[in-house]
Amino acid sequence: MDLVDAHCHLDFKQFDKDRDEVIERAKKAGVCTIINSGVDYETNLSTLMLSSSHDLIKVTLGLNPNMIHETDVDMTFELIEERAEDLLGIGEVGLDYYRMKTSKKEQKEVFLRAIELARRLDKPIILHSRDAEGECFELVKGLDRVIFHCYGGSASLMEQIVDRGFYISLATVICYSDSHRKVVERVPLENLLIETDSPFLSPFRGKRNEPAYVMEAAKKIAEVKGIWVEEVADATLMNVKRVYGI
Ligand SMILES: [Zn+2]
Numbered sequence: 001m002d003l004v005d006a007h008c009h010l011d012f013k014q015f016d017k018d019r020d021e022v023i024e025r026a027k028k029a030g031v032c033t034i035i036n037s038g039v040d041y042e043t044n045l046s047t048l049m050l051s052s053s054h055d056l057i058k059v060t061l062g063l064n065p066n067m068i069h070e071t072d073v074d075m076t077f078e079l080i081e082e083r084a085e086d087l088l089g090i091g092e093v094g095l096d097y098y099r100m101k102t103s104k105k106e107q108k109e110v111f112l113r114a115i116e117l118a119r120r121l122d123k124p125i126i127l128h129s130r131d132a133e134g135e136c137f138e139l140v141k142g143l144d145r146v147i148f149h150c151y152g153g154s155a156s157l158m159e160q161i162v163d164r165g166f167y168i169s170l171a172t173v174i175c176y177s178d179s180h181r182k183v184v185e186r187v188p189l190e191n192l193l194i195e196t197d198s199p200f201l202s203p204f205r206g207k208r209n210e211p212a213y214v215m216e217a218a219k220k221i222a223e224v225k226g227i228w229v230e231e232v233a234d235a236t237l238m239n240v241k242r243v244y245g246i
Pocket residue numbers: 007008009037092197
């Protein structure tokens with residue numbers, strides 16, 4: 001079985017002591033591709049560095065709305081543009097009205113800049129959205145390819161998102177969150193990705209998450225939908241290839 005972890009942060013310091021072992025465990029668990037996402041200037045650089053030494057690690061570069069005041073926004077966008085050939089998509093970018101580390105106005109300005117860049121470079125957007133899914137959807141509607149990373153919105157909005165042909169990426173949080181149940185039940189396999197968002201959102205609560213555990217998300221989806229786990233793996237692998245053109 002070939003699995004893809006569609007979103008994680010293996011460059012984060014939580015993996016400094018055993019990063020290579022974590023990657024080996026992922027391979028043994030059947031993970032053939034790991035998509036590592038930058039969240040600011042520094043982590044965009046460390047993401048690029050990580051992928052240059054591991055074939056299975058692919059890159060998306062972005063600026064998480066919570067990092068706007070922690071990083072140099074202009075330098076971040078310049079780096080993304082310079083390294084356009086090395087990245088699969090722009091993200092994570094978006095709006096976070098849950099943590100609200102930056103004003104809505106400023107978050108939106110940066111997000112619109114990212115949308116413009118995605119359009120110009122013809123790359124998919126990987127959305128980070130908390131308590132702002134509807135507004136994000138309105139802003140990206142005109143794009144070709146959009147992935148709602150770690151989707152936490154309603155089932156009815158999810159239906160509009162997939163009707164538009166976009167993708168819903170479900171994280172290992174679904175293994176213990178009842179609020180995601182309806183989305184898991186109803187999301188079509190053709191629009192589904194799975195991810196760990198490692199080191200966060202471990203299916204084994206309180207522990208560090210890692211890409212090998214993406215299997216737990218696949219199992220949970222298979223159980224809720226009453227299908228084989230292989231079907232979940234095949235569909236999500238095909239979707240990753242389709243949306244990123246790889
Ligand atoms: Zn993330």
